[in-house]
Amino acid sequence: MPRAEDIVFPRQRERFEDRRKETHQRKLLDEFFDHGTLLAVSRLVSHGLIDSIDFPVSTGKEGGVFRATKNNEFRAVKIYRISNATFRHLPPHALEELRRESSVRNFGGLIYAWTRREHTILGRLKHAGVRAPLPFGHYRNVLVMEFIGTSDGAAPRLQDALVENPGALYEELVREIGRMVRDAHLVHGDLSPYNVLWFEGHAVLIDVAQSVEREHPAAPALLRRDIVNFSKFLGRLGLDVDPEEFLREVGGDLVGPPTPVSE
Ligand SMILES: Nc1ncnc2c1ncn2[C@@H]1O[C@H](COP(=O)(O)OP(=O)(O)O)[C@@H](O)[C@H]1O
Ligand SMILES: [Mg+2]
Secondary structure: OOOOHHHEEHHHHHHHOHHHHHHHHHHHHHHOOOHHHHHHHHHHHOOOOEEEEEEEEEEOOHHHEEEEEEOOOOEEEEEOOOOOHHHHHOOOHHHHHHHHHHHHHHHHHHHHHHHHHHHHHHHHHHHOOOOOOOEEEEEOOEEEOOOOOOOOOOOHHHHHHHOOOOHHHHHHHHHHHHHHHHOOOOOOEEEEEEOOEEEEEEEOOOOOOOOOOOOOOOHHHHHHHHHHHHHHHHOOOOOOOOOOHHHHHHHHHHOOOOOOOOO
């Protein structure tokens, strides 16, 4: 089994000149890379999905995203924290679905199922031609996917990006959300400028684990909320968008439980 210190932040470990950085890194190691997670990571290494975890891209309450390397290519590794806090922020409909799907009772099991769910949904999105990270694999609470960015770093979230042409962004969103609804049969449900990356003039959808089937009873309200959020964001960028039209353009009429056929 590869040693943890050879996999997680291997390069930074050689440099000890910056004490503060070192303390920060120790803290991250303690927070995210508990024994079980380290085992999961080293399993992904021995299965050839990554060579090393290089540095954190984002760390939050539910988990962290790290840049990783495989040969001379970058990958992104998302690690869900194994704790009750992880599910505190999740929408109840998604949790319900997960419980039904996975028949697991304990938190660890739920988190593994949640990780698998994100992997499966990313696969469905790729298959439908939606711009989203390509999933490479998962094990326990660790997901490996395509890294959206360059050697200069991860692509910015729309929230932080400089969008020069809001009209073009609107077209991007209509296309990607439309494909998600029409071809992948899914509603994202947590779409916001925080969960869309802006990369080389294209919108890339991320953070998809809470997505639901478009037939789900909650799907119409979730899609509407996603669309209203983005209409407001586009409004702040100076583009006047009619949410009803936006909703129609992404195939909103296809969303919701099938209407019963009357006799
Ligand atoms: N595949 C990826 N490539 C590059 N950066 C990513 C990727 N996935 C996530 N990120 C970065 O990590 C952040 C958190 O990821 P996200 O999936 O939204 O998790 P959460 O919001 O649950 O913490 C994103 O806002 C983005 O900056
Ligand atoms: Mg997010």
